[in-house]
Amino acid sequence: xxxxxxxxxxxxxxxxxxxxxxxxxxxxxxxxxxxxxxxxxxxxxxxxxxxxxxxxxxxxxxxxxxxxxxxxxxxxxxxxxxxxxxxxxxxxxxxxxxxxxxxxxxxxxxxxxxxxxxxxxxxxxxxxxxxxxxxxxxxxxxxxxxxxxxxxxxxxxxxxxxxxxxxxxxxxxxxxxxxxxxxxxxxxxxxxxxxxxxxxxxxxxxxxxxxxxxxxxxxxxxxxxxxxxxxxxxxxxxxxxxxxxxxxxxxxxxxxxxxxxxxxxxxxxxxxxxxxxxxxxxxxxxxxxxxxxxxxxxxxxxxxxxxxxxxxxxxxxxxxxxxxxxxxxxxxxxxxxxxxxxxxxxxxxxxxxxxxxxxxxxxxxxxxxxxxxxxxxxxxxxxxxxxxxxxxxxxxxxxxxxxxxxxxxxxxxxxxxxxxxxxxxxxxxxxxxxxxxxxxxxxxxxxxxxxxxxxxxxxxxxxxxxxxxxxxxxxxxxxxxxxxxxxxxxxx
Numbered sequence: 074x075x076x077x078x079x080x081x082x083x084x085x086x087x088x089x090x091x092x093x094x095x096x097x098x099x100x101x102x103x104x105x106x107x108x109x110x111x112x113x114x115x116x117x118x119x120x121x122x123x124x125x126x127x128x129x130x131x132x133x134x135x136x137x138x139x140x141x142x143x144x145x146x147x148x149x150x151x152x153x154x155x156x157x158x159x160x161x162x163x164x165x166x167x168x169x170x171x172x173x174x175x176x177x178x179x180x181x182x183x184x185x186x187x188x189x190x191x192x193x194x195x196x197x198x199x200x201x202x203x204x205x206x207x208x209x210x211x212x213x214x215x216x217x218x219x220x221x222x223x224x225x226x227x228x229x230x231x232x233x234x235x236x237x238x239x240x241x242x243x244x245x246x247x248x249x250x251x252x253x254x255x256x257x258x259x260x261x262x263x264x265x266x267x268x269x270x271x272x273x274x275x276x277x278x279x280x281x282x283x284x285x286x287x288x289x290x291x292x293x294x295x296x297x298x299x300x301x302x303x304x305x306x307x308x309x310x311x312x313x314x315x316x317x318x319x320x321x322x323x324x325x326x327x328x329x330x331x332x333x334x335x336x337x338x339x340x341x342x343x344x345x346x347x348x349x350x351x352x353x354x355x356x357x358x359x360x361x362x363x364x365x366x367x368x369x370x371x372x373x374x375x376x377x378x379x380x381x382x383x384x385x386x387x388x389x390x391x392x393x394x395x396x397x398x399x400x401x402x403x404x405x406x407x408x409x410x411x412x413x414x415x416x417x418x419x420x421x422x423x424x425x426x427x428x429x430x431x432x433x434x435x436x437x438x439x440x441x442x443x444x445x446x447x448x449x450x451x452x453x454x455x456x457x458x459x460x461x462x463x464x465x466x467x468x469x470x471x472x473x474x475x476x477x478x479x480x481x482x483x484x485x486x487x488x489x490x491x492x493x494x495x496x497x498x499x500x501x502x503x504x505x506x507x508x509x510x511x512x513x514x515x516x517x518x519x520x521x522x523x524x525x526x527x528x529x530x531x532x533x534x535x536x537x538x539x540x541x542x543x544x545x546x547x548x549x550x551x552x553x554x555x556x557x558x559x560x561x562x563x564x565x
């Protein structure tokens with residue numbers, strides 16, 4: 074079954090060209106003439122595309138604006154951005170915003186096909202990964218990977234908290250693993266075999282928060298066609314984890330305070346209360362004291378929830394954990410037959426340690442997952458983390474120029490090395506000529522052949538390093554060498 078690819082471009086000619094390429098690749102193109110239309114398509118969950126080709130420079134809403142809306146709304150699909158040679162800074166910004174790949178205009182079908190193929194492969198693996206769920210019993214303090222004194226302190230506090238039944242407040246930035254700590258606490262306590270119910274308070278519309286937490290009777294409001302028990306009742310005898318507790322509306326905070334104090338809830342439209350026996354663990358990425366001062370959070374509720382506080386440090390403050398986490402993620406994501414990644418190069422690990430990780434462990438996990446899925450070599454290298462490399466080192470403009478030259482002409486049959494190669498001695502070492510003596514773009518095969526020769530010479534015939542630097546697998550490199558008729562003696 075063809076997979077859908079959303080094409081977003083305000084230029085109708087460019088849209089038609091991309092549509093033809095996507096159709097020829099065997100995919101189903103969806104078209105949007107601007108960012109707002111694109112977001113409407115993406116918000117339709119039943120027909121959500123598997124990948125997105127997005128123009129960065131559009132009126133009203135730019136491609137970056139679209140990506141920011143996607144991030145805020147939790148729309149997570151691979152984005153391939155289109156850029157021109159002169160907008161390298163924008164390309165860097167797009168990669169920092171989470172773009173999967175960038176392609177330089179004018180776009181060659183082969184380059185676009187490779188980008189879309191990799192994006193769809195990643196989307197398929199992500200879909201399978203989400204289906205692999207863990208029970209609360211699979212979580213414990215032993216499964217928390219750390220080599221950091223501050224995290225060991227967090228674990229010690231969590232173990233002490235597990236021995237009690239008092240309310241716990243876990244504080245920390247988004248992505249630091251607050252829910253993992255909460256699950257480990259539940260797994261170490263007397264309620265380990267009881268329900269563990271999670272509620273993301275920041276993702277629920279204000280009009281539905283009370284109903285979702287405390288339940289409602291049939292007919293209590295428009296649309297209440299059936300009785301709903303609510304999360305407190307679902308968690309009865311077990312643990313209720315309220316994530317992003319700082320986002321609760323003030324009127325709901327009043328009912329939450331009573332539920333915590335009295336151990337009973339009032340369903341919307343109900344005539345009585347219901348007793349519940351729960352262990353309450355709350356989490357927030359806000360400074361709740363600051364929200365109390367600004368009258369956005371009730372002071373009495375804050376002190377009721379903050380009986381046992383645990384502060385989880387951000388990843389940038391415990392970078393000694395990054396190597397351990399990376400190896401743990403590689404082992405987990407490489408368990409399938411198709412992804413036998415055995416490790417990571419020292420240069421790539423240095424790159425990951427140098428990054429500040431504003432998305433914390435969740436961002437690191439996503440980066441490693443992407444790298445493992447797309448890696449062809451069995452060993453992760455710097456080239457397998459293009460988004461992180463863009464943020465730490467930027468994008469080399471010379472690399473973009475080389476890509477632009479390569480993308481201007483698709484391949485047409487085997488290369489005839491030497492026949493159309495203009496003199497190169499007037500170019501700096503490491504540069505390739507894009508035009509021939511008549512001012513025409515040289516065939517892609519010829520430029521690719523020269524680039525492979527250059528790489529083999531530059532890395533002294535070390536084919537693993539050549540393949541890694543070119544961003545292809547060794548088998549692909551050997552195939553290209555054979556097809557291009559390059560001297561096999563150059564291989565070692």
